[in-house]
Amino acid sequence: MVEQPKKRSRRGRTPAAAGRTSRPRQAEVARLAGVSQATVSLVLSDKTQGSAISDETRQRVLDAARSLGYVPDPAAQRLAAARNNLLGVFSFTATFPTDVQHSYYPFLVGVEQEAAARGYDLVLFTGSSSGGAGASRPDALSRVRLADGCLFLGRHAPVAELKRMVADGFPVVHLGRRDELEGLPWVGADYVSASGEVVGHLAALGHRRIVLVREDDDAPASTDRQQGFLEGLEAARLPGGPEAVFRSADPEGDLTPERLRHWLAEGVTAFVAEETDTGAAWHALCRAVDAAGLTCPDDLSLALLGSPPGDLVASPQATGFDIPRPELGAAAVRLLAARVAGEEADEPLVACVFRPGTTTGRPPEQR
Amino acid sequence: MVEQPKKRSRRGRTPAAAGRTSRPRQAEVARLAGVSQATVSLVLSDKTQGSAISDETRQRVLDAARSLGYVPDPAAQRLAAARNNLLGVFSFTATFPTDVQHSYYPFLVGVEQEAAARGYDLVLFTGSSSGGAGASRPDALSRVRLADGCLFLGRHAPVAELKRMVADGFPVVHLGRRDELEGLPWVGADYVSASGEVVGHLAALGHRRIVLVREDDDAPASTDRQQGFLEGLEAARLPGGPEAVFRSADPEGDLTPERLRHWLAEGVTAFVAEETDTGAAWHALCRAVDAAGLTCPDDLSLALLGSPPGDLVASPQATGFDIPRPELGAAAVRLLAARVAGEEADEPLVACVFRPGTTTGRPPEQR
DNA sequence: ACGCATTACTGATACGCATAAACGACGTGC
């Protein structure tokens, strides 16, 4: 027998990667333990079903692996297993914007946790940011297929591309309601119930006439809130109808102190505003109250169907509800993981959390 | 010739992964373009050297790839070529913690940008969080080898595992100074200079006795600040020595108003606190000043060697310095990219930015 | 003593890609 000093270097790896003192392979463990590579794989993957391994062999392999400091190569494992335990996260704005308040950050908190808990790692794809490799090219989206499935955030997901992925059977989940695209799974928050609950709270305090201030936008998030608002009125046997909703394309301009006083004179004692990304409705409401020289909750009650805009978080805490964003993120990951696993799972709407706040009280005449 | 309906299913894939209309392989692109798989690989890897490909073929392949939505499998790439344009980001705490202020988030802003600019995608590996799959197992770290290289954040990186990666030649960079591990490349902020600069600022205002309040922790970030503080005193020819440093395991308990008055009586006119993740030193200092009924900067000057904790950002802006976290993140990516490319590059310390703030002024007797 | 399970393991192969080597077709020089 002749010594074979053949090392492992037949291939012209890039000079860059040269010199790597490569770590041990299963084959080396096998040699040391006096078994075959397949046996090493069996022992280390700890598959009890199917093939049996004698305790003695198992121990020899384990010892050999330990003494060599064997660590499996994840790339090879994933290749062989035909999946890579990667979930994509695609947002159409920078994933890490400088302004944390209005970013997707809170969602990611939950996404990360749930993904980690399920043994997935996250690949971040950024739609807009960067000018680097393959950033804004039309095929930027196809890059996500490198993951086992992908989560989409943001309103501006290109429908065509998404539809294609769905059609291809690529597991995809959208964070936020998305009904217009048939077959696109999504998770969303239960704005309807939460809005109804806020109305219920006001009704319980004694308010009999309540007005919803909303913007002129038919996003699902807006219509859901209005629906919940109206249902809440109905449940409390309060007057609903068109005059209970003030819809304006420019609330900050239209919601004058005069108008506010007019409502009060008519017996309206409470107002609720929808939450939008600009927070215009809530801003307008607060400003009008201020301008009219009124104080809240003494003269009237205010509630916000969502979380306050970044610049108003510090002001008196608004009564309303919080969207459990981390929980939403987690729910999205659960759904995505299920689809990656080939299940047809469905996630229910995520419930919002009522926030008592300090902007509501009994109506003036009852104080 | 007989039709061969052999599909791709000879292997007993886990039932879980069944049903997937699996994404296209190079082989399928090749078939569509009427060329061999190798040609597809050549075209897509855009290797201009060595083999030449006719423009016509190249175009056919590119078209086919696009129409099928082909995306390379990172695991296979990594296995075959030892690279896949993926950079890992490994943190030993959740990467997206609930408390944004003291998270790694600001670093990631820079990391993401720089990575995108260089054509890398990011894979987030989460070390500690979760209790789920393979979280705290000893080989949890080995997953990162799926990427071309990995960035590590956090103080608690397991030395043994890191050492091993370094020894194996796996490109690794630590964000934050890490001297104790021979050969571990890192990027860090120049706390020494920045701290010295803050002391210089105080000295220039006329302060002659300055005390550093720090916690009982020997992290590099702490010792650097102390060193800079002492060097700053020396440069200003002010008294240094042990009594210039107040070190306490529980600053909030130990830093009593009495102690504060005692210092003032002894002629101390300014205090600087180190920044830590808890912000305990700064909290304690602010509280003691408050409790002693003193006002700042009238009765004494305060400075913070870093950024204020999240709950105190709104209070009077602290004199001190800001750590350019995004820039640090970007620098780390640059270093990592260089190492992935096999270069022995080195990134200099990143300079911190002096923040004038409003908590310092001339000492009382000079006002 | 023979068939037939069962146990304990090995050999071979595929995962998807990159790359060295081989190859045919086509000039080009002499």
Added chain:
DNA sequence: GCACGTCGTTTATGCGTATCAGTAATGCGT
């Protein structure tokens, strides 16, 4: 007209692991 180079492409092979299909070796019933 023949060796030789060049171009464009294909063939063959390996990366490290998981798994399936075998194959000896042993046990067991009849």
